Amino acid sequence: MNLKEIKEIINLMNENGLSEIEIEKEGMRIKLRKGPPELTTTAAPFIITKERIIPSETKQEIAEKTAAKTQEIKAPMVGTFYRAPSPEAPSFIDVGQTVEAGQVVCIIEAMKLMNEIKSEIRCRVLEVLVENAQAVEFGQPMFLIEPM
Numbered sequence: 001m002n003l004k005e006i007k008e009i010i011n012l013m014n015e016n017g018l019s020e021i022e023i024e025k026e027g028m029r030i031k032l033r034k035g036p037p038e039l040t041t042t043a044a045p046f047i048i049t050k051e052r053i054i055p056s057e058t059k060q061e062i063a064e065k066t067a068a069k070t071q072e073i074k075a076p077m078v079g080t081f082y083r084a085p086s087p088e089a090p091s092f093i094d095v096g097q098t099v100e101a102g103q104v105v106c107i108i109e110a111m112k113l114m115n116e117i118k119s120e121i122r123c124r125v126l127e128v129l130v131e132n133a134q135a136v137e138f139g140q141p142m143f144l145i146e147p148m
Contacts, residue, residue, distance in 0.1 A: 006030070017087035019080065019133040070126060072141040073119065079110035081136045083128070097125050098148065105143060108136065122148045 013021055022031040083091040083106055093105050099119045108115045123145040130142045
């Protein structure tokens with residue numbers, strides 16, 4: 001493969017929203033992957049919050065109640081997670097949105113097949129736990145939800 005062919009492959013990846021491609025030709029194998037650069041620092045993340053005083057319940061009681069009400073939508077297979085049907089299309093669901101049972105929440109691409117993942121229950125989306133075009137493992141949490 002020459003540089004021109006590799007540039008054409010990169011353009012093909014960008015045009016089709018691909019995050020990874022592997023090609024074998026004439027005994028040469030090339031694998032291209034795009035994504036966020038690896039972080040070289042190991043600084044611990046920190047969160048700044050605004051505190052408020054709640055006299056009737058402690059922070060721990062509130063956290064326990066919230067945790068008891070939340071559930072996760074987990075990846076049913078290994079593959080690549082997509083929030084939308086195409087790069088130009090809006091996401092299937094967003095944080096704060098109410099999702100109906102049977103509504104598509106994302107797509108997981110596995111072995112060149114696009115698999116629609118649907119919500120099993122009516123819920124509200126609290127958090128999206130996976131970045132678009134990121135690889136997911138079987139059982140990996142993808143969304144944090146609150147059943148309704």
